[in-house]
Amino acid sequence: MTGVQTSALPISNEAGFLSPHGNLLVDVETASVTGLNLQVSRVLANNLLAHLDGLPSTRTSRALFDKTIAVTASNDEWKESVFDLKELLAGQRGIYRLRAAATNEAWVADECVVSITDIALTAKLERDGVVILATSLRSAQPIDGVQITAVSPNNQALGTVATDANGIARMPFDPKHPDGLPFVLVAMKNDDASYLKLDD
Numbered sequence: 300m301t302g303v304q305t306s307a308l309p310i311s312n313e314a315g316f317l318s319p320h321g322n323l324l325v326d327v328e329t330a331s332v333t334g335l336n337l338q339v340s341r342v343l344a345n346n347l348l349a350h351l352d353g354l355p356s357t358r359t360s361r362a363l364f365d366k367t368i369a370v371t372a373s374n375d376e377w378k379e380s381v382f383d384l385k386e387l388l389a390g391q392r393g394i395y396r397l398r399a400a401a402t403n404e405a406w407v408a409d410e411c412v413v414s415i416t417d418i419a420l421t422a423k424l425e426r427d428g429v430v431i432l433a434t435s436l437r438s439a440q441p442i443d444g445v446q447i448t449a450v451s452p453n454n455q456a457l458g459t460v461a462t463d464a465n466g467i468a469r470m471p472f473d474p475k476h477p478d479g480l481p482f483v484l485v486a487m488k489n490d491d492a493s494y495l496k497l498d499d
Contacts, residue, residue, distance in 0.1 A: 316414045316493065318436035319392050323384035323415065327399045330377050332370050334402030337382060339364040342394040342412070347494060348454045348483060350412075356396050363388070363395075367402060384415065392416055392491050418445060418486050418493035428471040429497070433462045433486060441466025445488045449481035457481055 317323055329335060340360035342350045350359040364387055370378055388395070392415045400408035417437055423430045433445040443464045449457040455478040460468040472481060486493045 315411075316416060316419065316436065317384070318417055319385075319390060319415050320417070320437045323388075325382045325384060325397060325411075325413065327380045327382065327409075328377050329370050329380065329401070332378070332401040332403060332407065334367060335370050335380055336365070336367045336400045336402055338362065338398045338400075339384075339387060340396045340398075342396060344394075344485075344492060347394065347485065348450055348452075350394075350396070351483065351496065356398075360396050384413070388415070394492065394494070414493060416491055416493040418442060418488065418491055420447075420484060420486055420493055420495040422484060422495055422497060424497065427474065428469060429481065429484075431460075431462070431468045431470065431484060433466045433468070442488065445486050448485045448487075450483050450485060451476070451478040451480070452482040453478055 327335060327337070340356055340362045342360050346359035350356070368380065370380065394412065394414045396410060396412055398408060398410040417435050419434050419436050421432045429449070431447055433442045433447070434440060435442055441462070441464070443462055443466060445462040446459060447462065447468055447470070448459045449470055449472065451457055457472055457476060457478065458470055460470045462468045474480065481497055483497065484495045
C-alpha cells in the first residue's frame with residue numbers, strides 16, 4: 300500500500316483464540332512509525348468480566364512483558380512486524396492483552412485480547428437453560444470433564460456444570476434470577492481456561 304502519510308498501527312489479530320499447539324504469531328502493521336513498543340499482560344481469572352466490560356488493564360491484568368523495537372520503513376509503505384507469543388510467553392496458556400504503541404506518536408496505538416487455549420466453546424441458548432459444547436482447537440474432538448461456570452453481568456456465579464464424554468453440558472437457569480441471565484461462560488480444565496460471551 301502506498302501514499303500513506305499519517306501514522307497508523309493496526310494489530311491484525313483484533314481478538315481470538317489460539318491453540319497452544321499451533322502458530323502463536325501476532326502481526327502488527329505500521330505506517331510512518333519509527334519504533335514500536337509491545338506490552339503483554341495476563342488477564343486475571345477473577346477479573347475476566349471486568350476486563351470484558353472495558354475496565355483499564357491496570358485493574359484487571361498483570362504486566363508480563365514490555366519490549367521496544369525499531370521499525371525501518373519509508374513513510375509511504377506499510378511495515379509488518381511479527382511477534383511470537385510462544386517465545387514471549389514460554390507456551391503458557393491463558394488470556395492475554397496485547398498493546399502495541401508507536402514510539403514517535405503519542406496517540407498511535409492498538410490492542411487486542413488473545414486467549415491461548417485448547418478449549419473451544421459453542422453454546423445454544425434455550426428458554427430455561429443453555430447447551431454447551433467443548434471441543435479441542437487442536438483436534439476438533441470433544442473434551443470431557445471441562446468445568447463450566449455461568450457468570451452474570453454483575454459477576455455472580457449462576458451455576459457450574461461439567462461436560463460429558465461427548466463434550467456436552469446442559470446448564471439450566473432461571474430467567475427471573477435476581478442476578479440476571481448468564482453473560483459469559485468460563486471453562487476450566489487442569490491448567491487450561493477459556494470463555495464465551497453469550498452475546499457473541
